[in-house]
Every structure is written in structure tokens, then in C-alpha cells.
Amino acid sequence: MRAVGRGEVHVAMTTPTAFAVAALEGRGGYADESFPDLRALGVVPQRDRLVVAVHQDLGIHTFAELRESKPALRLATSVNDGVNHVGLAAHEVLTRSGVDITGWGGELLEDERPFESLDHVREGRANAIVHEAVMLPPWQELGRFMNFLEVEQDVLDGLYEDFAWPAAVVDDDYFPGCRAFRTLDFSDFLVLTRADLADDLAYAIAWVLGETRHVIEGQYRHLAPERSPVTYPLDPVTMGETPVPLHPGAARYYNALPAS
Structure with a gap:
């Protein structure tokens, strides 16, 4: 989260998702360096x-x-x-x-x-x-x-x-x-970026997360969902339900999905 918030990288994944709220709002260890520009691209579920x-x-x-x-x-x-x-x-x-x-x-x-x-x-x-x-x-x-x-x-x-x-x-x-x-x-992986990421790139990353989810699922199908590092089946609608605001480009993808 610090690397994204400081602009050292464009995109990163963090876990658990709930911990991103403290960075966004400047709580706890982020009281001296908050990152209000953090935006989400999607969640990959992991029940942990x-x-x-x-x-x-x-x-x-x-x-x-x-x-x-x-x-x-x-x-x-x-x-x-x-x-x-x-x-x-x-x-x-x-x-x-x-x-x-x-x-x-x-x-x-x-x-x-x-x-x-x-x-x-x-x-x-x-x-x-x-x-x-x-x-x-x-x-x-x-x-x-x-x-x-x-x-x-x-x-x-x-x-x-x-x-x-x-x-x-x-x-x-x-x-x-x-x-x-x-x-x-300690659940879920959150894919993070900043608000200044280009809209079309944010949309593309969210699209890849949602539309090629079978590639991720296929790596874990030999495990029961509750014993898997990724809790499948992945649902693009719930992947767009994030504890920090969605990037507008990513939101455009998730908002166009039919309700699950």
C-alpha cells in the first residue's frame, strides 16, 4: 500500500483487504503518512x-x-x-x-x-x-x-x-x-492503484480480473474452496465490492455487470 500510495509502483496486491482502510484514512501505522488517493481495481476472495x-x-x-x-x-x-x-x-x-x-x-x-x-x-x-x-x-x-x-x-x-x-x-x-x-x-486480496491511473488501464485490469477468472480458478480446483488460497468460484460482481473506493475506470467495468 505504501509503494502504491507513494507512486513507486502503479499497481499492487495486498491482504487482508480491510487493512487498506487505515492507509486511506490515516489511522494506526499510517497516521503520519496517509494515502487518500488509493483506489481499488478489484478483490480476489480468500477466506482467511x-x-x-x-x-x-x-x-x-x-x-x-x-x-x-x-x-x-x-x-x-x-x-x-x-x-x-x-x-x-x-x-x-x-x-x-x-x-x-x-x-x-x-x-x-x-x-x-x-x-x-x-x-x-x-x-x-x-x-x-x-x-x-x-x-x-x-x-x-x-x-x-x-x-x-x-x-x-x-x-x-x-x-x-x-x-x-x-x-x-x-x-x-x-x-x-x-x-x-x-x-x-484476514480475508481477501485487494488489487490497488492510485486515482491518477489512466481510466482505460484501470478498466482493462478490472476486465482481466473478472473475465479471465477461470484461469485463476483452474489453479485451485483440486482443492476444496474452504481449503484453497483463493476461494472460488469467483464472482465478478462481488470482486467489485471493495473497502476503499473503486477507481472510476474499474467501476465502469463492474457497474456494467448484470446482478449475480
Whole structure:
């Protein structure tokens, strides 16, 4: 979002879509550098969540128990560098939940993507994780040995009030034997540009997203939609429903579509 907003690139993709609102309005980490000229070209749906999990050996099932126990966790997550949304969200969730990893004598294992973080847990270097991409197969393997912590309602309310970050539910048995719980929504990819992109180019990108969607879908048809990095079937009408204003050129494409 910063690269687009600063004009360093013309188009970029970001996830989750809801986080773009803070950049548009100058909230949170964007309070000193807002980007009111951000415009959307479309959404590629991905049903995802940010989850907090600790190893079952710790005997911890809630954030209240975590605060009481204050274990020296070795926690895997993404780097909190002001750019990586996972690292940013993990920091906010843990801090607002009263969790102090290093203050309790623990260690943060920070990487860019979920694959390294999941490997830290799988190979025993970490006994806790905060991450997204919950549809990836390694989560099903690790989920058998982890307790997933529901984010407390006051924390979720504060994140929505301050940053417009929405909450969502992880359904029963999405992870093996795990009951439904609430956490931070981390859904959807947003294709972004600025208001000064040429209208015909914005229209063309939106057209490609909507009219060649079968090319994207074809890469994921071997997976169930709820276990796929892209939630198919793609619907061009809903792909045009974005949390930041559509670029006028993109809006021209989506507004001409018949209702689904």
C-alpha cells in the first residue's frame, strides 16, 4: 500500500483487504503518512483468519490463562516492520491482550511468510505461533497438537474502532478437534492503484480480473474452496465490492455487470 500510495509502483496486491482502510484514512501505522488517493481495481476472495495457537503441553486454553501463567514462549510470527501486515496484526493482538513475549523471558522467531513460521513449530523451535494462511495443509498437521486462543471481545472491538479491522469466526473442526472461536479476519486480496491511473488501464485490469477468472480458478480446483488460497468460484460482481473506493475506470467495468 505504501509503494502504491507513494507512486513507486502503479499497481499492487495486498491482504487482508480491510487493512487498506487505515492507509486511506490515516489511522494506526499510517497516521503520519496517509494515502487518500488509493483506489481499488478489484478483490480476489480468500477466506482467511489470523490465529493465535500455543502447544497443548503448556495447558493453556485462553488469553486469561496465558496472562496468569506468563510462560517463556518461543513464538513464531512475521516481522513487525511497519509493512508486513501479519507482523503488525500479531503485535497489536498480543499487546492489547496483555502478552509480553520477551518480557516473560520468551523469544520471537520472526520471518516474512507463513511457511517459515509453520516450520519453526513443526520442527520444535517454536511452541506458539500467530499467523494466517489457515488453509495451508501444515495447519492441519500442527492443529492436532495446538490450542487455539479466542481473541477477547474487548480486543476485537478496539481493533475495529481504531483501525477498522473486522473480526470473524473459525468454524468448528476447521482445525482437528477444535471448537469454533473468534479472532481477527484476514480475508481477501485487494488489487490497488492510485486515482491518477489512466481510466482505460484501470478498466482493462478490472476486465482481466473478472473475465479471465477461470484461469485463476483452474489453479485451485483440486482443492476444496474452504481449503484453497483463493476461494472460488469467483464472482465478478462481488470482486467489485471493495473497502476503499473503486477507481472510476474499474467501476465502469463492474457497474456494467448484470446482478449475480
